[in-house]
Amino acid sequence: RKVFFEIMGLKPTDKLDGLKQSIGLELLTPTRIYVKTILNLIRDFNIKGIAHITGGGILENIPRVLPNHCQATIKDGSWEQAPIFKALQEGGNIDKTEMHRTFNNGLGMILVVPSDQCDEILIRLSGLDETAWEIGIIESNKEDKAKVVLA
Numbered sequence: 841r842k843v844f845f846e847i848m849g850l851k852p853t854d855k856l857d858g859l860k861q862s863i864g865l866e867l868l869t870p871t872r873i874y875v876k877t878i879l880n881l882i883r884d885f886n887i888k889g890i891a892h893i894t895g896g897g898i899l900e901n902i903p904r905v906l907p908n909h910c911q912a913t914i915k916d917g918s919w920e921q922a923p924i925f926k927a928l929q930e931g932g933n934i935d936k937t938e939m940h941r942t943f944n945n946g947l948g949m950i951l952v953v954p955s956d957q958c959d960e961i962l963i964r965l966s967g968l969d970e971t972a973w974e975i976g977i978i979e980s981n982k983e984d985k986a987k988v989v990l991a
Contacts, residue, residue, distance in 0.1 A: 841867060843932035858923030866924045874949045877968055881951070885961055888978075889952030893944035899988050900941065902950060906978065906986035912952075914976035916990045922946030940990065952978060 844850045844863050852864025859866055874892070881887055889905035891898075902912045916936065921929075925945045928934065939945055953961055958974055965972040981987065 843928050843934075848931040856923070856927045858926065863924075863927075872948045877965070877970055878949075880968060881961060881964065884964075885957050886954055887951055888954065891950045891952075893947050893950060895942075897939070897941045897943050897945070898947060898950065899937075902988045903986035905952060908984055908986060909980055909982070911979055911981040911983075911987045911989050912976055913979055913989045913991050916940075918975045919945075919947055919973040920971075937990070940988075947975070950975070 844867075845852070850856075850863055852867075853862050855862050871894070878887075878890060891901045891905045893901050898914065902914075906912060922945065925939065925943055928943070929936075929939050934942075951961070955977070962972050962974065976991070
């Protein structure tokens with residue numbers, strides 16, 4: 841809110857390019873609930889991890905579902921950044937790392953799945969009217985804790 845209303849001097853009723861509704865309504869949009877989608881997937885696929893990307897963004901939420909000595913290598917730009925986050929980043933002059941540390945950037949839920957099931961899961965998600973992308977891979981690392989690397 842600070843970026844839009846204090847830094848950019850906008851009002852809640854203002855609309856920005858790419859947004860379907862006013863900034864105020866965009867900011868009041870409730871968190872998506874993914875229960876039905878996830879139940880559909882776990883019935884037929886070997887889901888290894890599920891991260892609901894809330895406060896802490898992808899940098900803090902993904903490591904919570906990974907074992908130690910693993911890292912998620914995320915290909916930055918492999919998904920479409922939601923317009924509200926693009927406007928926030930540009931208006932607040934927020935660097936990419938901070939955006940990934942603080943916001944979900946349009947990735948509300950991240951699944952860790954076997955690579956041989958990824959394409960089939962993406963097809964299933966599309967059939968459920970979900971927008972999904974393959975955004976990275978899980979690799980081993982030499983550290984004692986799980987981490988995320990942006991590539």
